[in-house]
Amino acid sequence: MNNNDKTKELLTRGVDEIISLEDLEKKIKNGDKLRIKLGIDPTSPNIHLGRSIPLLKLRDFQLLGHKIVLIIGDFTGLIGDTSDKESERPMLSEETVKENLKTYIDQASKIIDMKEAEIHYNSKWLGELGYKEIGKQADVFSINDFISRDNIAKRLSEGKRVSLREVMYPLMQGYDSVVINADVEIGGTDQRFNILAGRDLQRLYGQEPQNIVMNPLIEGLDGRKMSSSYGNTINLFDTPNDMFGKLMTVADELIIKYFTMLTRVDLETIEGYKKDLADGTNPRDIKINLGRELVRMYHGEEEAESAVAYFVNTFTKKEIPTDVPEFKPASGDYNISSVLIESELVSSKGEVRRLLEQGGIKIDGEVISDASHTISAGPSGVILQKGKIHFLRII
RNA sequence: GCGCAGAUGGCGGAGUGGUCAAUCGCAUCUGACUGUAAAUCAGACGCCUUCGGGCUACGUAGGUUCAAAUCCUACUCUGCGCACCA
Numbered sequence: 001m002n003n004n005d006k007t008k009e010l011l012t013r014g015v016d017e018i019i020s021l022e023d024l025e026k027k028i029k030n031g032d033k034l035r036i037k038l039g040i041d042p043t044s045p046n047i048h049l050g051r052s053i054p055l056l057k058l059r060d061f062q063l064l065g066h067k068i069v070l071i072i073g074d075f076t077g078l079i080g081d082t083s084d085k086e087s088e089r090p091m092l093s094e095e096t097v098k099e100n101l102k103t104y105i106d107q108a109s110k111i112i113d114m115k116e117a118e119i120h121y122n123s124k125w126l127g128e129l130g131y132k133e134i135g136k137q138a139d140v141f142s143i144n145d146f147i148s149r150d151n152i153a154k155r156l157s158e159g160k161r162v163s164l165r166e167v168m169y170p171l172m173q174g175y176d177s178v179v180i181n182a183d184v185e186i187g188g189t190d191q192r193f194n195i196l197a198g199r200d201l202q203r204l205y206g207q208e209p210q211n212i213v214m215n216p217l218i219e220g221l222d223g224r225k226m227s228s229s230y231g232n233t234i235n236l237f238d239t240p241n242d243m244f245g246k247l248m249t250v251a252d253e254l255i256i257k258y259f260t261m262l263t264r265v266d267l268e269t270i271e272g273y274k275k276d277l278a279d280g281t282n283p284r285d286i287k288i289n290l291g292r293e294l295v296r297m298y299h300g301e302e303e304a305e306s307a308v309a310y311f312v313n314t315f316t317k318k319e320i321p322t323d324v325p326e327f328k329p330a331s332g333d334y335n336i337s338s339v340l341i342e343s344e345l346v347s348s349k350g351e352v353r354r355l356l357e358q359g360g361i362k363i364d365g366e367v368i369s370d371a372s373h374t375i376s377a378g379p380s381g382v383i384l385q386k387g388k389i390h391f392l393r394i395i
Numbered sequence: 396g397c398g399c400a401g402a403u404g405g406c407g408g409a410g411u412g413g414u415c416a417a418u419c420g421c422a423u424c425u426g427a428c429u430g431u432a433a434a435u436c437a438g439a440c441g442c443c444u445u446c447g448g449g450c451u452a453c454g455u456a457g458g459u460u461c462a463a464a465u466c467c468u469a470c471u472c473u474g475c476g477c478a479c480c481a
Contacts, residue, residue: 284430360425
């Protein structure tokens with residue numbers, strides 16, 4: 001690929017909108033080394049595939065020689081951004097944020113080269129601002145702007161609470177851009193308002209406003225936008241089998257979108273897949289490629305192959321997996337209900353009863369429906385199965 | 396601060412003295428089917444149970460009643476309105 005093509009892909013792949021495209025193109029063409037900002041709030045311990053989209057874009061920039069500036073929102077995380085939320089987001093405790101922080105860098109470093117990146121914690125500067133300065137910044141914005149945002153307007157009209165603290169969020173995110181002197185900020189379309197605020201603040205402080213590269217949001221497992229609060233995410237640190245399995249349940253219509261935005265498989269190959277799908281290739285086969293590629297990206301080649309094998313064996317061939325965690329009841333009680341509860345496979349006796357009635361419990365492949373059944377684990381143990389995916393070797 | 400309305404299960408939201416462990420939707424779990432851990436369909440879905448029932452729950456604390464999610468009182472929280480100078 002020549003430089004022109006690279007730039008073109010940089011500015012279109014997994015990109016929803018760029019403000020301002022013209023200016024950014026000019027700077028790239030000039031060969032400017034740009035400072036590319038991405039803010040991540042440690043609001044959940046996991047980075048999910050939706051959040052990998054901006055990270056991948058960041059890497060695209062990095063590979064072209066630009067400087068990545070990662071802002072860890074240890075301060076903004078406390079306040080809580082509501083721009084992608086339908087309800088008020090609670091303020092997190094410092095402990096939670098710290099907890100989440102630990103794994104963040106690890107996860108992000110799966111995608112970008114951390115050694116080449118700048119990392120900042122915004123508590124460093126946000127914690128020191130006083131009312132005077134905040135007042136000056138706040139004067140740039142109006143409440144009118146804020147409450148005309150869709151989700152805020154919606155909450156207001158529904159009589160839900162909107163706290164004043166939420167209004168502060170865009171100021172903080174915007175000020176980050178000022179402090180690190182960002183040329184470009186990356187973020188999802190849900191971040192539009194916040195990132196635009198950065199431009200206004202940069203002007204206030206006499207800087208040239210940053211350009212904005214917005215990525216589309218991606219659908220999660222249930223077809224709604226991927227978000228931790230919906231519990232429909234695929235996480236970077238999901239186990240290979242989990243990640244692969246989740247990807248296999250993704251709606252067929254999303255295959256190409258996932259390939260385009262979540263991987264860097266070259267666009268020609270993806271075009272090929274698109275054609276295959278149109279020509280009637282079983283979507284499953286393309287999806288297996290998708291799963292393999294994503295597991296490879298985050299867990300490596302070997303894990304990817306074994307995840308494929310696991311899935312085919314367990315779900316297509318309905319075999320019992322070879323690698324099953326072992327469990328030996330410490331109480332010595334091998335009654336079926338007791339084992340299920342002690343192993344935490346099931347959380348209450350009522351649920352055990354239900355599962356037994358509905359045929360959801362199997363031992364070595366045989367449905368067990370008797371609550372008084374005692375498991376007799378031979379020398380090699382027996383396989384206790386709950387539903388389709390939970391296996392335990394009882395020894 | 397004053398007035399009005401509200402607070403129900405993981406979420407949304409019915410219920411307004413006994414038949415309410417609480418309609419329904421979402422989420423979840425199981426089964427059937429399937430290329431799939433999807434979709435669809437069916438069932439389940441507080442905890443314990445010797446399957447008779449017992450226990451804990453409808454913002455918090457008291458009270459009335461044979462009996463309260465439902466009535467009363469206080470408190471906490473949320474929304475809406477008022478907060479003028481007479």
